[in-house]
Amino acid sequence: MWKLILLLTLWLATTPSPSESIILIADDCSKWYISIIKKKGHFGISKSTPGIHSVRLVYGWITPEDSLSKINMRYADILEQNPRYTSELKKEDWIELTFGKNKKKIFLLRPDDYCTRNRFVLNQEFTLYEVRMGLSGDE
Numbered sequence: 001m002w003k004l005i006l007l008l009t010l011w012l013a014t015t016p017s018p019s020e021s022i023i024l025i026a027d028d029c030s031k032w033y034i035s036i037i038k039k040k041g042h043f044g045i046s047k048s049t050p051g052i053h054s055v056r057l058v059y060g061w062i063t064p065e066d067s068l069s070k071i072n073m074r075y076a077d078i079l080e081q082n083p084r085y086t087s088e089l090k091k092e093d094w095i096e097l098t099f100g101k102n103k104k105k106i107f108l109l110r111p112d113d114y115c116t117r118n119r120f121v122l123n124q125e126f127t128l129y130e131v132r133m134g135l136s137g138d139e
Contacts, residue, residue, distance in 0.1 A: 021105040022097065023078060023128060024057075028087035029115035043129075045110065051091035057108055057131040068130040071107060075119045075126060078109060098133045105130050 026032055031047045042060030049055050061067050089097075097106065107128040118124045 021081075021107055023081050023083035023107045023109065024131075025078070025083045025085050025109045025114055026111035027085045027114055029111045032086075032111045034110070034112060043110075045108075047086075049089075049091065049094060052094055053136040055094055056134040056136075057106075058134070059108070059129040059131050068132070069105075070130065071128045072125045073128055074123055078126065078128070083109070094133075094135060098135050106133060107131070 026045065028047070032045045033047065034043060034045045036043050037058075037060050042058075044056055044058040044060065046054050046056040059068055059070075084093075096102075108131045109126055109128055113126050118126070
């Protein structure tokens, strides 16, 4: 019984709550440019967006105190969290996610994970990365 309680506690602790976080699925696969940052496991992805020169999502940090988290979830569980698809986001959505009053953690399902056949594999787990966002506007 104690194993079941421990397992449930760990599972609940690693699943982001919809009220505490937003999950983005980068489903516009060919539009994202992925750059690997030298520090192992860190990366940035960016794409051009109408009305905004570019959107940049970064999983990286300099000091351990600023580290970002990552979560493993099955695709079915990700869908239960009401994710937002990057192909459907407009300029206003990106601005709200980046600068809005409702500061929630943003977790990303990378395009190189989503855009494979793995999302159709039963119980396939994906890594969601907590990311920081940045926008550069059209001048």
